[in-house]
Amino acid sequence: MQSLVITSDKKSEIKKLREMAEKMGLKVSIYQDQDREDLALLKCMEESRKNEFVSEEEVMKALQS
Numbered sequence: 706m707q708s709l710v711i712t713s714d715k716k717s718e719i720k721k722l723r724e725m726a727e728k729m730g731l732k733v734s735i736y737q738d739q740d741r742e743d744l745a746l747l748k749c750m751e752e753s754r755k756n757e758f759v760s761e762e763e764v765m766k767a768l769q770s
Contacts (some may be wrong), residue, residue, distance in 0.1 A: 717726060745768050746764075748767060749768075
């Protein structure tokens with residue numbers, strides 16, 4: 706599975722893109738800034754389970770992206 710992230714400040718553009726994607730049979734999820742930060746933090750937490758240590762710098766970098 707692959708994902709495409711599109712960002713816009715205009716709700717009307719997001720609405721049009723969502724409608725078009727749904728017509729194409731694609732699954733659509735809309736995330737706010739806070740949601741993206743939460744997903745980045747979750748990714749860091751999951752990585753820390755695989756590794757012994759995740760530096761503060763890595764956590765902050767993931768949160769800023």
